[in-house]
Each structure stands twice: as structure tokens, then as C-alpha cells.
Amino acid sequence: MTMFGFRFPQSPAAAAAKLTSLAIAGTIIFGCAAPSERAGKPMSRAEFMQSRTASPPASRNDDMSVIDTLAPVPDTSNAIAIPQPPPSDLPIDVQPAQRDNAPRRTHPAALALLNEAMRQEKSGDYEMAAAKLERALRIEPRSALLWNRLANIRLQQGQRDLAANLAAKSNSYASNDTELIQMNQRIIAGSKSR
Amino acid sequence: MKFFTQWVAALRYRYAARPKFWRGVLFGGGTTLLVLFWAYVAYLDSVVKTKFEGKRWSLPARVYARPLEIFPGSTLSLNQLLLELSDLGYTETTKPSTSGSYRRDGNALSIVTRAFTFWDGKEASVPFRAIFDGNTLVDLRSAANDGPLSLVRFDPIQIGSIYPAHHEDRILIQLKEVPPLLIQALLAIEDRHFYEHHGVAPAAILRAFLVNLRAGETVQGGSTITQQLVKNFFLSNERTLARKINELIMALALEKHYGKDEILEGYLNEIYLGQDGNRAIHGFGLASQFYFGRPLAELKTEHMALLVALVKGPSFYDPRRNKQRAKQRRDLVIDTLLSLNDISPAEAERAKKADLGISSAGSTGNSSFPAFMDLVRDQLQQDYREEDLTSAGMQIFTTLDPQIQRTADRAVETQVIALEKYKRLPKGKLQGAAIVLNVEGAEVLAIVGGRDPSFAGFNRARDALRQIGSLVKPAVYLTALSDSQNFTPVTMLDDTAFEFKGSDGKIWSPENFDKQEHGPVPMYYALANSFNISTARLGLAIGIPKVIDTMHALGITRELKPYPSLLLGSPALTPLEVAQMFHTLANGGFRAPPRTITSVLTAEGSPVQRYPLSIEKAFDPANVYQIIRMMQNGVRNGTGKSLYSYVPESLAVAGKTGTSNDLRDSWFAGFTRDKLAVVWMGMDDNRPAKLTGAEGSLRVFGEIFKSINVQPGTWTTPENVDVVWIDPDNQLRADESCSGAIELAFIAGTAPQDYSSCAGFRGTVDKTLNWFKRLFQ
Incomplete structure (x- = not known):
């Protein structure tokens, strides 16, 4: 980064992290992931969607609409009347009605940011995605889902310890959401199995 | 020198009677002078070019x-x-x-x-x-x-901004961002023939002289915009002929090399327009923010007229100090615009009626939040060179919440003054500090460094090392609870006096604040009432090194000496360190270093660096949850009781008071689900402040949490934890209907089984169920 003739220092840690994530990506792409890595292998977006979606996954994966930050997002939990498109337009299952335990409810504003983050994650823009998720967490700090997504991004960046800590944080809000807890456990196990 | 004068005398003697020779010398000398002059002009020309082409201005980093x-x-x-x-x-x-x-x-x-x-x-x-x-x-x-x-x-x-040593501050603007009316006004007043002259306008000087003579005051200046730019840009402030000549030459050179628009843009960014303490306000971009608190594009006629009015003398016409004078000159600018048909008579009328519109905030540079800026600077200096910070115009995004900061400033200031009166303390001596964090992001929302919030001096929140007193107790109890086999919140402790012989042979015999002994007391009760004897006995039983480990895990990096007195809070910590310690509790056992900066961008808005959220699991969330429940009880029924005269009980504040020996330090650390604050009060010279934690700092905490947005409600109960009602009379299970019953958290399976007699029907049912369970086990 140069400006006015000055160079901004890039931290060696950031460079190392980049290298690590490249290395991990390489391992995954070339299909020679060590067994120990499988436990902590990041879920692909499609996998994630599948696990989050109530409707049959096949019909959904290729047609993921991303909600714009400023676009309306339906939310049954909110007292404010926002016009509600059919539930099938929702990219992620966050409807409280479909779960018996409450913490799955995600605020529309946080949901909009989550969607942007997932779009950026998909295009490999991990730090941008993390920034979006941190904003979402300011709105919805006790969302196990948001913490889990942040953990996933850090894992994909090769920051396994941080990922495990974030996954543990997600677990502390997950109540009885066994799916989410399982995903978090995989991330935690992945960090320990090195 | 001597040789030279002798030589000149010799020449004089030799050529005394030769006028022809003198003509030759004159001619040769003239040529030499001319050559020298041109060399000088070429030199000035290159000065102008180098400076104007290179990095024209060093831009301070802006902090948001x-x-x-x-x-x-x-x-x-x-x-x-x-x-x-x-x-x-x-x-x-x-x-x-x-x-x-x-x-x-x-x-x-x-x-x-x-x-x-x-x-x-x-x-x-x-x-x-x-x-x-x-x-x-x-x-x-x-x-x-x-x-x-x-x-x-x-x-x-x-x-705020981070300035270079010369304290020049500006916001760079491009000519196309500048409202046309502002330029019309500027040229009308300062240089009507800017687009016609070559840098210097002798006719303009004469005309200005005549106009001014007629008006009886200086309406127009004789210097062109180009000359003024040269003067501001390259030359000192002295008024000598040499400087004037330099100015003329450089003005011509500037015009030769650069277009009018470029020169005008330079002028708009360079010109000095005001002073803010030791910060010099340069350029119209910053002046607009400084005087009106908004960008140039949002200014109205009267604002633009005022800025143009200021060019002539920012101090003499300072609209904050000399309102009348500033208004007169502003109206003169408006009249000039009207006379040139740049505005309609109606608009002129309106603009002249409008007040000056000076924003009260005024300053955007010399921070009104010096204590917070200290932390920002600490972080930046770790990551950037001073030179880049003061010249590259970087944009620093922080976590400060100005509304919460103001609330905290006010709370410290008013409580310090009130308590001084109430306790008859010497006036002006009592000090205070406070830090507010949000829980999940560990973001510093506000930080108060002393009773005078605008004073950029000793930052007590960051630098004052003070004994923490009873604030250490949650660490002692957390250490015990981590051994869930042996300790639950209702484990009985012995609160009777004892003597402990240290390795140095000294006898240590702690006393309670009320000088009483309380016999056998359950843990939660000892913490809520901040008993010293039972806590000391507990700490000695589990081992001081273990307590130190807990404190380090909570985030204290400072070395802690394993003296028994540590158990009662002899270590001195800064309020910021205490905030880190309690934040780890508030955050469910996840340690996160408090953050002030979230990201850094270049002046042009491209990303440089991000400071991401980072957490580390330091404790079992279940044990932390137990401590939180006990601290909530301490606020509801213990030493923190008076807090609920400030805030509703629904906030379920978990907190701890702290008082050091002889009432030298008054502390309160507390948190809700989403926000945490640590407050300290005391004297800088460490003399007794005559305040307990509850009498002093708790009030500030109450004032802050009363006014800011705080989410009510309790924490998510971890999976392996049972929350049960306990009858304080006998530490048996109770229910809500029992008078004085409190809710405490137990690791699954460790809660008392038996019911107190007060637990009416439900107790009976459960008792029966238990009886059956045991029967079939």
C-alpha cells in the first residue's frame, strides 16, 4: 500500500495468515487433506445452506438470492409490519417457528449483513465478510449462528485457534441447537487435532 | 579581509584617473548582477516547482x-x-x-x-x-x-486528528467540490481579475487603493490570489522589501507553470482561516467543519460569505470571539455579491438576517475526548510510523460512542463535585476515572481520565495504579468454583479471625470492614457482603498461586506477588486493567483485549488495516456463570444494594464494590448482558478519599447506566448448569415464594437436594419425587 510515497506496513502476521490460508486452500483443492484436517474442514457454503435449510436442499443450492443491506427482510418475530415475501425467498432458515428453541431468531438488519458476509465469503473476500459479521454481531451479539459463521471464516483463513474460540463462543449461545453445536464441535476438534 | 581591503586600496590607486575603465567595470558588474539575478529567479522557480509538484501538504490522520x-x-x-x-x-x-x-x-x-x-x-x-x-x-x-x-x-x-509538529490542519478539497458561489465571493473580495492577470496586477493594486480610500476601510486587497498563495506557501511572515520581491517573482513563476484552476485549488486548501488552541486551521474544507460543523457542499450564502470575510484576518474577525465584527464583514461580502448580481436581492436580504450559524461543537481536531485519544495513539504508535500518522491523512475508525462518552464525563464530574461537598473534602482534589465497554466486542465505548473531561493530562483510567481492594474477590471465588467437586455457591466458609504466619515470619490477621466476625457463612453471602476473613481463609485454602493464575487468565499481564494480602486486593492495577479483568467475566469466560480502533483507511478511502475481533476462551463458561449469579446477588442484597436506586432491577447488574485500606480508593466494577463499566475515585496523592466503593464509584456507575441504553435481562444459562432458588436461612432449596430466596447457579448435580420448609407445594412435590427417585435408584 503506497500513498504520498509512504509505504504502510503490512503486518507479518497478516502475511503469514494469508500464506497459511493459501496452503490450506491448496490442500483442499488438490484433495490431499490429511485425516486430521477433516475434523475441522470448513463447511462449504452449500453444505452450510443444506444444514440450515428446512426445504429440500437440492432445490435451493443454486438459487441463493442475496439480500441487499437495504432491502426489506421478512421477520415474523418483529412487531413492525414489514411486507412478507413467501418464506421460500429466505436464503437461510432463521424462522423461530421452525425451531423450538428461541435463539435461532436473527434480526433482519443482522440477517442482511449476514447475507452480504456470505456473498463475500463465497468470493473469497474473507476479511470483508468478517467485517460484515462483526457489524451483525453488534446488532445481534448473542446469535450463535453469527458466531459460528465468523468461526468458519477464520477457519478458512487458517486461523484455527481463533476459529475454535469463536466456535466455543457460538456454543455458549446455542442452547439446544444440536446441528449448530455439532458444527462448532467440528471446528474445535479441528484446532485440537493438529 | 585585511588582504581584501589592501587589494582594493591598491586598485583604487592604480586606476584612480581612468573613467573609461570604470565604465567597463560598471558594465561587467551589471552583467554579472543580471546573471546572478536570473540565477536567483531560476532558483525561486525551481523552489516553486518542487514544492507545488511534490507532496503539497502533510495531512494529519483523522480519527472518527x-x-x-x-x-x-x-x-x-x-x-x-x-x-x-x-x-x-x-x-x-x-x-x-x-x-x-x-x-x-x-x-x-x-x-x-x-x-x-x-x-x-x-x-x-x-x-x-x-x-x-x-x-x-x-x-x-x-x-x-x-x-x-x-x-x-x-x-x-x-x-480528533494526529498532527505534525507544526500543528497545521486541513481537509483537502478539490475545486469541483467547492460551491461556485464561494469562489465568486472569494474572487469578488480578494482578486477580481484573477483569471486575467499573470500573477501580479499593478492596476489592481492601484484600484484597491482607491476603493479602500473611498470606503474608508480595506475592502479589497492589493495582492492577487497567486501572491497570497505564494506568501502562505513559501514565505515567512516578515514584512520586508526582499520578501515582497521574492513574492512577485514566485507569483510570476507559479503562473508560468500552472493553470489558474490549479492555483485557485491550492489557495483554497492553503489559506489560513483560524486557530483552535495550538491547531492552525488551514483551507476552506476544514474551516467549514471548524466553524459550521459540516462539509463545504452544505453551506449557505451567509456561511460562505463569512468564510470569505475571514480571509482578511481570521483572528480579528473570529466569529466566536468578535461576533459583531465578523457579522459586519460578512454582510459586506454579501453586499458585494449582490452588487455583482451573483445573488438575488431577496437572497441577500435573507442571508444578512441569518445569524452567523457557528456550531457549538466547533472543534473537530483538538479532541474533546483526550483520554480516549490516548488509547488510540497507543495503538497507532505500535503499528505506524509517526511520519505517516501526521502526514498521510489516514482515516482511523474507532469504537468511541460520543453520547456514552459525554454521559460518563458528566457522571464523573458531577459526582466528584457532589461527594467533595458531602464528605467535606478539600475542594478540587477528589479525582475519578471510568471506562465503559461493550461486552461482546470488547469495544471501548467511553473512557474518562479525570474529573475535567477536556483536560488532556494525566489519564487515570489508563495510568493510575491503585490498590483494587475487594475487586479481587471474584477472582478468589472463581478459583474456588473451578474446583466444582469441592465448592459450590453455598459451600460454608469460616468467617472467624485467624493469624497467618508468612514465610517472612510476619503475622497476617485480616479483619472485616465492620470489625465483626460472622461465623460460618455460605460463599455467595461472603462475596455479596465482601467479608475479608472468610475470603482470606478460602484463598489460603485453595492457594495464592492459583488465585494469581486466575487473575492472569482474566487478563492481568502485570506480575503479581504471592503475598497473602493479595487475597484482599493489595495489588495496584489501573482502571483499564480492572476493566479487562471484569470483561472476561462479563464475556462468559472469553478473554478479549479491549479495542479502540476497528479499521484504518487511506486518505482516499482504500483499506489499510483492520483490527478484528479476537477472543480466547479462558474459563469454563459454567463457572463464570456461577460467579455472575453471585455478583448479581451482591448488587441485589449485598454491598452494591444502593445501585437499584439508580437503575431498575430488571437490568440484573452483576457487580462488585471495592474499597482499599483507609478509604483511599473507591471502586465499582459492574456489567449487564451488553455493557460493562469500571469506575474509580480517589486522590492523586493517595490520601484517604473517605469513600467506600458504594459511597463513591457506585454512584457514578449508577448515573452512567441510568442514562445510556442498556439491555435488560440475564445471561444464557450454560448447558451443564442448574439455576435454583436457595433459602438464605438454611442454604436449602427454596422457591420464589420463600421470603428472601435467591437464585444461584450450580454445576449440574451439585445443587442442594433438600428443600427448605418454606418451599410450599412445589417443595413437597419435589421432595416426594426425590424420595421415589432414591427408592428406585
């Missing part, structure tokens, strides 16, 4: 507060948003259509935000309407198509 983000359901009142808008310098209008304007209609606000570039992307200007119901923003709709909006992010308030 957190951007306000609003969404339907935000805990935010209409008045709070109005405060933010006023800080941002938004203008109230009848029909908000340009960015940075708003209108209020009863419980609704129509706003047009400003576009702004953040680390994670550009935020466009958005016109919208927000409807409020009490403390909640209930509806957010686009003003363009009435569609609902899920989220709106405002531009951030600038809270």
Missing part, C-alpha cells in the same frame, strides 16, 4: 467515532438521534433533499444521510424516514420509494 447504525427495533430515542445529528452537523430544513439535512415531524425524523466510505465499503447517501416510540426506533422507510429499510449507517463524527 463509531458510525451510528440504526435499524427497526434499535434502542434509540428520537432525542438521542437528534443529538447525533447535531454532532454530525446535519441541518434542519423544511424539506430535506440534500445530504446532511433532516426534518422533524412529531415522533418522526426525515433524514438524508451523507455518503461515506468505510473499510467494508461505500455507504451511499440515503433519504429515509424514521419513526420512534419512546426509546425504540420502530420503523425505517426509504423516502424515495417508501420501502422498508433494514439498516442505515451514518457517516462518523470526527473526534
Whole structure:
């Protein structure tokens, strides 16, 4: 980064992290992931969607609409009347009605940011995605889902310890959401199995 | 020298009678002079070129507060948003259509935000309407198509800059961003023939002289814009002929090399327009912020006229100090614009009637939040070179919440003064410090370094090392609870005096604050009432090194000596360190270093660095949850009781008072689900402040939490934890109906089984069930 003739220092840690994530990506792409890595292998977006979606996954994966930050997002939990498109337009299952335990409810504003983050994650823009998720967490700090997504991004960046800590944080809000807890456990196990 | 004079004398003697020779010398000398002169001109020419072409200005780094983000359901009142808008310098209008304007209609606000570039992307200007119901923003709709909006992010308030040594500050602007009327006004007053002359205008000097003579005061200046730029840019302030000649030569050189627009743009950015303490306000971009608290593009005729009026003498016409003088000259500029038909008579009339419109905030550079800026600077100096910080115009985004900061400033200031009176302390001596964090992000929302919030001196929150007293106790009890086999919140402790012989042979015999012994007491009760004897006995039983380990795991990096007195809070820590310690508890056992900076951008808005959220699991959330429950009880029934005269019980504050020996330090550390604050009060010279934690710092905490938005409610109960009602009379299970029953957390399976007699029907049913269970086991 140069400006006015000055160079901004890039931290060696950031460079190392980049290298690590490249290395991990390489391992995954070339299909020679060590067994120990499988436990902590990041879920692909499609996998994630599948696990989050109530409707049959096949019909959904290729047609993921991303909600714009400023676009309306339906939310049954909110007292404010926002016009509600059919539930099938929702990219992620966050409807409280479909779960018996409450913490799955995600605020529309946080949901909009989550969607942007997932779009950026998909295009490999991990730090941008993390920034979006941190904003979402300011709105919805006790969302196990948001913490889990942040953990996933850090894992994909090769920051396994941080990922495990974030996954543990997600677990502390997950109540009885066994799916989410399982995903978090995989991330935690992945960090320990090195 | 001597040789030279002899030589000259010899020459004089030799050529005394030769006039022809003298003519030759004159001619040769003249040529030499001419050559020298041209060399000088060439030198000045190159000076002008190098400076104008290179990095023209060093731009201080700009530091911003957190951007306000609003969404339907935000805990935010209409008045709070109005405060933010006023800080941002938004203008109230009848029909908000340009960015940075708003209108209020009863419980609704129509706003047009400003576009702004953040680390994670550009935020466009958005016109919208927000409807409020009490403390909640209930509806957010686009003003363009009435569609609902899920989220709106405002531009951030600038809270400070990081200056180079010469303290010049400016906001760079491009000519195309400058309103045409401002340029018309500037040229009308300063240089009417700017686009015609070659840098110097002898005719203009004469004309100005005549005009001024007729007006009886200086209306026009003789120097062209180019000359003024040269003067400001390259030359000192001395008034000598040599300097004037330099100015003329350089003005001509500048005109030769650069176009009029470029020179004008340079002028608009360079010109000195005011003083803010030791900060020099340069250029119209910053002047607009400095005087009106808003960008140039949002200025009205009267504002632009005032800025132009200031060119002649920013100090003499200072609108904050010399209102009348400033208004007179502003109106003169307006009249001039009218006479040139640049504005209509009606507009001139209106503009002259308008008041000066000077913003009260005024300063955007010399931070009104020096204590917070200290932390920002600490972090930046770790990561950047001083030179880059003061010259590259970097944009620093921070976590500061200006509204919370102001609340905290006020709370410390008013309570310190009130307590001084109440306790008859010497006036002006009692000090205070406070830190407010948000829990999940470990973001520093506010930090108060002393009783005078604008004083940029000793930052007590960061630097004052003070004994923490009973604030250490949660660490002692957490250490015990981590051994869940042996300790639960109802484990009985012995609160009878004892003597402990240290390795140095000294006898240590702690006393309670009330000088009483309390016999056998359950753990939660000893913590709530901050008993010293039982805590010391507990700490010695589990081992001081273990307690030290806990403190380190909570985030204290400082070395802690394993003296028994540590168990009662002899270590001295800064309020910031204490905040880190309690934050780890508030955050459910996840340690996170407090953050002040979130991201850094270049002057042009491209990303440089981000400071991401980082957490580390340090404790079993279940044990932390147990401590939180015990600390909640300490506020409800123990030493923190008076807090609920400030805030509603629904906030379920978990807190701890702290008082050091002889009442030298008064502490309160407490948190809700989403916010944490640590407050300290005491004297700088360490003399007794005559205040316990509850008498002093708790009040400040109460004042802060009374005024800021705090989420009520309790924490999510971890999976392996049972929360049960306990009868305080016998530490047996109770239910809500038992008088004085309290809720405590137990690791699954460790709660008392037997019911107190007060637990009516439910107790009986459970008792029966238990009986059956045991029967079939």
C-alpha cells in the first residue's frame, strides 16, 4: 500500500495468515487433506445452506438470492409490519417457528449483513465478510449462528485457534441447537487435532 | 579581509584617473548582477516547482467515532438521534433533499444521510424516514420509494486528528467540490481579475487603493490570489522589501507553470482561516467543519460569505470571539455579491438576517475526548510510523460512542463535585476515572481520565495504579468454583479471625470492614457482603498461586506477588486493567483485549488495516456463570444494594464494590448482558478519599447506566448448569415464594437436594419425587 510515497506496513502476521490460508486452500483443492484436517474442514457454503435449510436442499443450492443491506427482510418475530415475501425467498432458515428453541431468531438488519458476509465469503473476500459479521454481531451479539459463521471464516483463513474460540463462543449461545453445536464441535476438534 | 581591503586600496590607486575603465567595470558588474539575478529567479522557480509538484501538504490522520447504525427495533430515542445529528452537523430544513439535512415531524425524523466510505465499503447517501416510540426506533422507510429499510449507517463524527509538529490542519478539497458561489465571493473580495492577470496586477493594486480610500476601510486587497498563495506557501511572515520581491517573482513563476484552476485549488486548501488552541486551521474544507460543523457542499450564502470575510484576518474577525465584527464583514461580502448580481436581492436580504450559524461543537481536531485519544495513539504508535500518522491523512475508525462518552464525563464530574461537598473534602482534589465497554466486542465505548473531561493530562483510567481492594474477590471465588467437586455457591466458609504466619515470619490477621466476625457463612453471602476473613481463609485454602493464575487468565499481564494480602486486593492495577479483568467475566469466560480502533483507511478511502475481533476462551463458561449469579446477588442484597436506586432491577447488574485500606480508593466494577463499566475515585496523592466503593464509584456507575441504553435481562444459562432458588436461612432449596430466596447457579448435580420448609407445594412435590427417585435408584 503506497500513498504520498509512504509505504504502510503490512503486518507479518497478516502475511503469514494469508500464506497459511493459501496452503490450506491448496490442500483442499488438490484433495490431499490429511485425516486430521477433516475434523475441522470448513463447511462449504452449500453444505452450510443444506444444514440450515428446512426445504429440500437440492432445490435451493443454486438459487441463493442475496439480500441487499437495504432491502426489506421478512421477520415474523418483529412487531413492525414489514411486507412478507413467501418464506421460500429466505436464503437461510432463521424462522423461530421452525425451531423450538428461541435463539435461532436473527434480526433482519443482522440477517442482511449476514447475507452480504456470505456473498463475500463465497468470493473469497474473507476479511470483508468478517467485517460484515462483526457489524451483525453488534446488532445481534448473542446469535450463535453469527458466531459460528465468523468461526468458519477464520477457519478458512487458517486461523484455527481463533476459529475454535469463536466456535466455543457460538456454543455458549446455542442452547439446544444440536446441528449448530455439532458444527462448532467440528471446528474445535479441528484446532485440537493438529 | 585585511588582504581584501589592501587589494582594493591598491586598485583604487592604480586606476584612480581612468573613467573609461570604470565604465567597463560598471558594465561587467551589471552583467554579472543580471546573471546572478536570473540565477536567483531560476532558483525561486525551481523552489516553486518542487514544492507545488511534490507532496503539497502533510495531512494529519483523522480519527472518527463509531458510525451510528440504526435499524427497526434499535434502542434509540428520537432525542438521542437528534443529538447525533447535531454532532454530525446535519441541518434542519423544511424539506430535506440534500445530504446532511433532516426534518422533524412529531415522533418522526426525515433524514438524508451523507455518503461515506468505510473499510467494508461505500455507504451511499440515503433519504429515509424514521419513526420512534419512546426509546425504540420502530420503523425505517426509504423516502424515495417508501420501502422498508433494514439498516442505515451514518457517516462518523470526527473526534480528533494526529498532527505534525507544526500543528497545521486541513481537509483537502478539490475545486469541483467547492460551491461556485464561494469562489465568486472569494474572487469578488480578494482578486477580481484573477483569471486575467499573470500573477501580479499593478492596476489592481492601484484600484484597491482607491476603493479602500473611498470606503474608508480595506475592502479589497492589493495582492492577487497567486501572491497570497505564494506568501502562505513559501514565505515567512516578515514584512520586508526582499520578501515582497521574492513574492512577485514566485507569483510570476507559479503562473508560468500552472493553470489558474490549479492555483485557485491550492489557495483554497492553503489559506489560513483560524486557530483552535495550538491547531492552525488551514483551507476552506476544514474551516467549514471548524466553524459550521459540516462539509463545504452544505453551506449557505451567509456561511460562505463569512468564510470569505475571514480571509482578511481570521483572528480579528473570529466569529466566536468578535461576533459583531465578523457579522459586519460578512454582510459586506454579501453586499458585494449582490452588487455583482451573483445573488438575488431577496437572497441577500435573507442571508444578512441569518445569524452567523457557528456550531457549538466547533472543534473537530483538538479532541474533546483526550483520554480516549490516548488509547488510540497507543495503538497507532505500535503499528505506524509517526511520519505517516501526521502526514498521510489516514482515516482511523474507532469504537468511541460520543453520547456514552459525554454521559460518563458528566457522571464523573458531577459526582466528584457532589461527594467533595458531602464528605467535606478539600475542594478540587477528589479525582475519578471510568471506562465503559461493550461486552461482546470488547469495544471501548467511553473512557474518562479525570474529573475535567477536556483536560488532556494525566489519564487515570489508563495510568493510575491503585490498590483494587475487594475487586479481587471474584477472582478468589472463581478459583474456588473451578474446583466444582469441592465448592459450590453455598459451600460454608469460616468467617472467624485467624493469624497467618508468612514465610517472612510476619503475622497476617485480616479483619472485616465492620470489625465483626460472622461465623460460618455460605460463599455467595461472603462475596455479596465482601467479608475479608472468610475470603482470606478460602484463598489460603485453595492457594495464592492459583488465585494469581486466575487473575492472569482474566487478563492481568502485570506480575503479581504471592503475598497473602493479595487475597484482599493489595495489588495496584489501573482502571483499564480492572476493566479487562471484569470483561472476561462479563464475556462468559472469553478473554478479549479491549479495542479502540476497528479499521484504518487511506486518505482516499482504500483499506489499510483492520483490527478484528479476537477472543480466547479462558474459563469454563459454567463457572463464570456461577460467579455472575453471585455478583448479581451482591448488587441485589449485598454491598452494591444502593445501585437499584439508580437503575431498575430488571437490568440484573452483576457487580462488585471495592474499597482499599483507609478509604483511599473507591471502586465499582459492574456489567449487564451488553455493557460493562469500571469506575474509580480517589486522590492523586493517595490520601484517604473517605469513600467506600458504594459511597463513591457506585454512584457514578449508577448515573452512567441510568442514562445510556442498556439491555435488560440475564445471561444464557450454560448447558451443564442448574439455576435454583436457595433459602438464605438454611442454604436449602427454596422457591420464589420463600421470603428472601435467591437464585444461584450450580454445576449440574451439585445443587442442594433438600428443600427448605418454606418451599410450599412445589417443595413437597419435589421432595416426594426425590424420595421415589432414591427408592428406585
